[in-house]
Amino acid sequence: MSVTKHTSVFRAVQLRKEYGKGEGLVRAVDDFNLDVAAGETLAVTGPSGCGKSTLLHLLGGLDRPTGGEVWLGGRRIDQMSERALARMRRYSVGFVFQAFHLMDELTAVENVELPVLLAGRSPRAARRRASELLEQIGLADRARHLPSALSGGQRQRVAIARALSNEPLVVLADEPTGNLDSSATMDVLRLFDNLHSVGQTLVVATHDPRIAATADRMISMRDGAFVDETRLAGGTSGRLAALVGLEG
């Protein structure tokens, strides 16, 4: 197994993903280079269809690139066997989707413990881990509710807890607030902020500027390619009073 010299969690090198051929060729991701440091929150933004979801799928091993390399935790994953890739996804990556993708027949706590059970841990350990996570996201009292009895924001928090259940190297979230109202979005942002403070690496594809604004770094994509990078951490622009018009 080859190991990179980099300390980055994620690394994409000249990543390409093409669909179709000839006239109908679409370059969904076009010669993309990326490094994500451990503990970093990265937002990938751009208009819909710019390739940010495809990029996320390639990074998480849900899809294979047409060319280039993907490294996760020092291992090259784009050439792994299906079996190894499935294992890697189970242990190293947590996915969060716009439409939550919870199992409707399972309660909140059962949804969260499922990946732990699939990873071969004992039912007892799985339940303990799931309860712990629900506690962390402030939904311990909803543990035995079915998803249908939860609000959108609560469902998404359960989905985030599920993504964290096997202590992944990285959480990949694809438009996590796309279906949420303003206050539920705030809850998810607070949760991401907590994850960030405990050092969880997080990559979020989003066109929600509130998520982009709270990330450490934001990259913009257009037509599958990298167009701009902004570091938002640290350099605050000024005083809040000026924002509300109390100051010049």
Place this chain on the structure above:
Amino acid sequence: MLAMLAKQRAHGYQLRARLGQALGALGDEMNAGQIYVTLGRLEKAGLVVSQHSAGLPDRPDRKLYGLTAAGHQRVSEWLTEVSWPKPDLVEFHLKLVAAAAARLADPVAIVDIQRRELLRRLRDAQRAAMAEPDHSDGALLLEGVVLRLQADLRWLEACERKWIRGGSAS
């Protein structure tokens, strides 16, 4: 107005037409007098020079106006200035129109600068909002700030789309 002169010198009435084209219906609300008063002030400030055209009556609208070196300098500075939260959409819009017309700067780059600034402000407001207790008065005010910034950012997206496609239809 200075920026409208950056592309080439113009008579007062041409300047009016350029502004009218850039502003659409909003431009109709501007009267001609305002333009000549402003031009007079800019001339006094040394940013604009005027020239009589031979054979034409000595009226302000018949003069040919152009930028001095100081005027050009002022325009370049103005294009890259970030002026928010005073939500002067007209001014920002004119920056993009003028930058594209006179090829002084890439309008998309100006949008990028502005977006970065707005995202920083959104970040500050969002952080402050997350720190407020739910349903507090302070949280409500900050929600207003966040929503306004989001609206501004959406408008910047529209600006970006337009100027990437090659800019003004005129």
